[in-house]
Amino acid sequence: MAEIFMEDVTKTFSVNGVLLSVLDGVTVQVEEGEFVSLIGPSGCGKSTLFNIICGLTTPDRGRVLLGGHDNVPAGEVVSYMPQKDLLLPWRTVLDNVILARRAVGRERAAVQSEARELMPLFGLTGFENSYPAELSGGMRQRAALMRTVLARQRVLLLDEPLGALDAITRTRMQQWLLKVWNNFKQAVFFVTHDIDEAIFLSDRVYVLTSRPAKVCLHLSVSLPRPRRAKLVTAPSFLALKKEIMRALQVQ
C-alpha cells in the first residue's frame, strides 16, 4: 500500500476573478521508505501539490490517499518541511526541533533528551540553546530538517530544503541528507529544481511541465546506493540527466 497516493489531482486558483490553472490531472505515489523527487519549473505548482497533501488546499478534482486512507489528518502520516525554514525566531534550536513531536503531546523532557542525542548527526551540537537568528543558512536548514525528521511520521515532505544554499554547500548537504535518510528509513517526497540533485538522491523522479503542471516524465533511478558525490559524472547518471533535460526542454 502506497504511503501517498494522488490520482488525477487538478487545481485552479481564482485570483481577482482571473482563473489560474495550476495542476492538471497529476497522478503520483510514494511507497514505504522510498525517496521520490518532484522536479519542475518555478511556479508550476509543486508547492501547491504539497499543500494538497497536507490538507492546506483542497483539490478541485482527484483523489488523495494517505497511508491508503481517505480523510486522515495529514499530520498523522506526513511531516512537512516548507520551502522557507520557518523556524520560530523566539524559540531556541532545541525548542524548535521538538515542535512537531510536542504537537502529538509527548512529554517535553523526553523529547528534549531524544533531540539532544541527535544533535551531532544534524551538526548542531553546541547550538541547542541558540536562537535561529544566530545560525548560518545551512544550520537553519539542518535544524528545520531535524524538526521534520523528529516528528517521526512515515513520510517526509521536503519542499526545496536545499534551495537557499549555495551550490557547494548544497552538494555537501545532499550527501548528508542521504545519511540521515538511511538512519531513519522514512519515505521522502522531495521537491527540487536541480536535475543533478533529483537524480543523486532519488529512487524515482517525477518531472512536471510548466503551469498547468502535468507529469511529463516518470523515471526510475536504479543507481546503486550508497551514492558518492562523484556519481554525478558517471555515464549512467548522465543518461538520466539528459532524459530529464529533454523533458524540461532546457537543451
Place this chain on the structure above:
Amino acid sequence: MAEIFMEDVTKTFSVNGVLLSVLDGVTVQVEEGEFVSLIGPSGCGKSTLFNIICGLTTPDRGRVLLGGHDNVPAGEVVSYMPQKDLLLPWRTVLDNVILARRAVGRERAAVQSEARELMPLFGLTGFENSYPAELSGGMRQRAALMRTVLARQRVLLLDEPLGALDAITRTRMQQWLLKVWNNFKQAVFFVTHDIDEAIFLSDRVYVLTSRPAKVCLHLSVSLPRPRRAKLVTAPSFLALKKEIMRALQVQ
C-alpha cells in the same frame, strides 16, 4: 595587456576588534574579451575581491591594475553588477538600464533610444515603462545585466548574476548570457558557486579555497564555442568538473 591584473591581493577585516582574514595573496587576471569565472565556497571573499577591483575596499597588500594602469577610477574600465540586482525601485526599467551610461554624461534621449533597440535581446520588450517591482526574478536579473552591459565598459564584473534563479531558469539564462557576450565582446569576470555554470560559460576558471581565500586551482576551459546545454554531459566537460570538485573537496 590584461584588462584586470591583481597580484598578491590580501585583505583582513576587523569586526569589533576580531580580525577576519578574507583574502590571502590572490593573483588573478582577465584579458581583453575573455570570459573568466571565479568559483569558491560561500563567504570565502569573492565579493570582497570585486569590491577591491571597484575601489570600494582597499586591499592591505598587493597590486591592482585596470587596463594596465594604477589608480584609474574603476568606473572608467569596469562595469559592475552586484550580487543583488539593485534596480532602483522608483525608476522604470528603461531609466534603470541607462543609469550607468547616463553617469558618464551621455544625452538622455540618445541613450534611451539605444536601450530601446536592445530590449528584444534582453527579453524586456513591452516592459520599458514598468517598475522593477512588476518584473519576475528572471526579468529583473536581465534588466540588471542590461544596465551593466549598456555601460559599454571594457570589463563586466558579474557577481553571481544568476544566483537568485531556480536551476531550470538558470540553465536557460546561461545560454542567453553567452549570446549577449558574443554580441558585445566585452571581457567578463564572473563569480559563481555552480561548477557546471563556471565551466559552461568560461574560457578560464579560478577556484578559491574557503576563507582566507587563495587560488587553489586555475583551469583553462578549451571547450569549443558556441556551447549548447547538452555540453554538460560531454566527457571533456566532466573531466573539468571532476577536477574542480576535487579542488573544492566536495567528493
Place this chain on the structure above:
Amino acid sequence: SPGSDSPGNQNDRSSAPDSRELQPVTVMLDWTPNTNHTGLYVARDKGWYADEGLQVDIVEPTEGGTTQLVATGKAQFGVSYQEDVTQARASDVPVVSIAAVIQHNTSGFASLKDKGITRAHQMENKRYGGWGSPSEEAVLKAVMENDGGDFGKVQILNIGSADFFTAVERDVDFAWIYYGWTGIEAEQRGLKLNFLELSELEPALDYYTPVLITSEQLIKDNPEFVEKFMRATAKGYEYAIKQPDEAARILLKNVPELNEQLVLASQRYLSPRYRDDAARWGEQNPQVWERYAGWMYQHKLLPKMIDTKKAFTNEFLSE
C-alpha cells in the same frame, strides 16, 4: 479736515477709512468674550477707537498668560482682576490697573438649592470645585471662619477646565462663579441656586474684578496713547450702561458663537453694575486696593506687601 491735503489720500478715503494711519492695539481678554467685555466691543464697533486713531484687535487669552503678556508689551492692554494684579506685582510683574470694569465683586459661591448651603459655615463637609488660584483656600477659610465654620472640613478639588454645571453634576457641591454669567445661565436653565456673594461674606473681598490693565512701561512712554484708548473704552461702557440690549447685540454681532439669550440676560444684569455707586465708570478706590492687598498679605498669599499706589491709577479716566 486732516488728511485732505493730497488727492491720492482722498481717493483712499472715499472707499474705506484710511487704515494706514490707525495705530494697532491688542487687547487680551481674561476669558472667552462675555458681557464683562461689552464696552470694548461697542467702542470698536461704533468706530470710537478709530476716531482716536486706534485699530483694536481683541484677542482671547492663553491660560493664565494675559498679565505676563501685557507686562512684556505683547498686548498693550488686558483684562485681569485685582487679585491677579496684586499677585503679579508682588512677583515684580510690572502691570497697572487702569479701570475697574465693575464696581463691586459680583462673584461668589454657588451651589444647587438642594445642597442647602445658605450660609458659609454650611460649606463644612462639602466638596468645593476650585480652579487653581492661590487665594482660594484663604478666601474659603476666611469666609467660613467669619461664619463660625471649620475650614478643615471642606474638601477642595481642582475642576480645571470643566464648567460649573458639569462639575456640580456629580463630584462637586459648590464652586466659585461670576453671577453675571454662570448665575444668569442657571436662571436661564431654571436651575435653582444658592448664591453667597463674596462681598457680603467678607468686606475685604469686595475687590475689583475684572479690571483693565496695561504695563508700567507704556504708561511711562506714551500716556497719551493710554488716554486715547481709555477715552473710547469708557464711551463704550457708558453706552452699555445706557443701552443694555443694543450693547448686547453688538457683542453678539462680534461674537456670534455666544448664546443669545444668555448674553441678553447677562447684559441686563450687568449694565447697572458697571458704574453702580461710583462717580464715573472705571473709578478705583485706593481703600479697596489697600484693604485687599493687606488681607492677602495677612493670609500669606503674597511673598511681600505691595505698594498699592503703583498698582492702579485713575488718571486715564475722563472728566
Place this chain on the structure above:
Amino acid sequence: MSRLNQADRPVNMGDKLWPALFCLLAFFLAWEAGVRLLDIKPYILPALSQVLNTLGDMLPLLARHSQSTLLEAVTGLAAAVGVALVLAALMDLHPWIRQGIYPLLVVSQTVPIISIAPLFIIWFGYGILPKVVVVALVCFFPVVVSLVEGMQSADCDMVNLLRVMGYSRWQVIRLVRFPAALPSFFAGLKIAGTYSVMGAVIGEWLGAVNGLGVFMTRATHAYQLDRVFAAILIIILVSLLIYAVIELLAHLAMPWYYNERRDD
C-alpha cells in the same frame, strides 16, 4: 520576488471604505439612540440630530473659522516638513549627530505644550505664527522619525553601485537616498497630517481671534455643547481632507510604490 518594502506599507484607509462607513453609521445610531433613550441633557451630550442641525445653521460661521484653522494646519505642516528635512539631513550626516539629537527629540515630546503656552505668545505674538509653531511642534516628530528611518533604509550597496558608476555624492543622494525615504516619509506625513488640525486647534486655544479653537472655546463657555460637537465634526472632516490630499500626493510622487506586480 516579493513586493518592495511590503512590510512598511501603511494600512490603506482608502482600500475598502464600506466596513468603516458601516461602523460609523452604527456609532452614530448608538449616539442618537443613547441620548434619546437615556434622556441625556443637551448641555451634557447633545443628540447627533441636534448637532447636525446646528452644523447646518452655523455652516457659514464654521466655514470662516475653518479657513483660519486649515491655513494654520497646512502652513504648520509645511513648516514641520521643512524642519524635519533639515533635521533629518543633519542626522543623516553622521551617526553621532543622530545619537545626539534623536533622544532629545524624543524627550521634547514628553513636555506638555500647554504648560509653556505663554512663552509661545511672547516669542511669536498673536498672529498665525504661534499656531503654526504649535502645529509644527506636534507634527514634526513623526515626520522626522520617518524621514530618518527612510533614509537609513536606503540600500548601501545601491549607493556604492552608483558611486562606482561615477555619480557624485550629491547625485547619489538625489537618485537613491531621497527616493528610498519617500514611502516612509509619506507614512509619517499621514500621521502628522492627522494631528495637524488638532495642533492648530490647540494653538488657537493659546490665544487667537479666529479659528475652530476659538469657536469651540466660546461655545463651551456659552454652554452650547451642540456647537462644540458641530465643530468637532468639522475638525474631523478637515483632518480627513488633509489626509486624503497627502494620500493623493503620495500616489503622484511614488507611482512605483503603488503599482501592482504583474506576472510575466
Place this chain on the structure above:
Amino acid sequence: MSRLNQADRPVNMGDKLWPALFCLLAFFLAWEAGVRLLDIKPYILPALSQVLNTLGDMLPLLARHSQSTLLEAVTGLAAAVGVALVLAALMDLHPWIRQGIYPLLVVSQTVPIISIAPLFIIWFGYGILPKVVVVALVCFFPVVVSLVEGMQSADCDMVNLLRVMGYSRWQVIRLVRFPAALPSFFAGLKIAGTYSVMGAVIGEWLGAVNGLGVFMTRATHAYQLDRVFAAILIIILVSLLIYAVIELLAHLAMPWYYNERRDD
C-alpha cells in the same frame, strides 16, 4: 541570512548616550546663557540655575505630586495595553472588522481631548479615573496600531505549518502570532510610554487634587515660572523612567530579538 525584522527595530536610545548628553548640556548652557545675556525676566523664562534651585527646594512637594502622576500614567498605560489587546484581537479576527474599526480609530485621534473634557468629568468624576482614561486615550493608539501590524506580520506559512503538525487554533496564536507581534508591540509601547506622563498631566488639568498638573496650574497662577519649569523637568525624568522600564521589559521578554547573530 539577515537579522530578523531588522528594519523594524526602533532606534535604541540606550545605545550610545554620550552624544545625547553632550547635546543636552549644550542646550542647558544656551538656556542659562540666553537668560542671563538677554536679561529675560524670570516671569517669562527663568534661568536654568534658578529652576534647579527651586527644584531642590520643592523636591519633597514635587515628589508627592509626582507619585500621583506616575500612578495615573502607569495605570493609564496598563489600561491602554488592555484595551489595545482586546481591539487588536478583535481586528485580527476578520479583515472586515479591521477595515471597520481601524479608520475610526484614526479619526478618533483627530479629536482634541480638551474639547470633550466636560464629558469626561461627567462620566468619570474627579478621581483617578478620568486621568487614567485620558492617559489610555493618548496611549492606546500607538499600542493598538503596533499590535495589529505585529500580528499581521506573523508568517502565514508558519501558522499553516503548525496547523499541519496538529496544533489547535489557540495554540497557534500562543506559539506564533503572539510572539511575532512582540517586537512591534514593544516599539509601540515605548512611544505610548513616552506620552503617558504628558497624558496624565493633561488629565490633571481637567481637574484634580494632586499631581504635577495641579502643581503647574497653581504655580502658573502665582507667576512662579521657575516652579513650572521644575515640574517640566520632573515630567521629563518620569517619562524617561517609564521608557527605561519598558526597554528593560522588552529585553526580558524577547531575548531572541536582541541576541546578536554569531558566525558559524
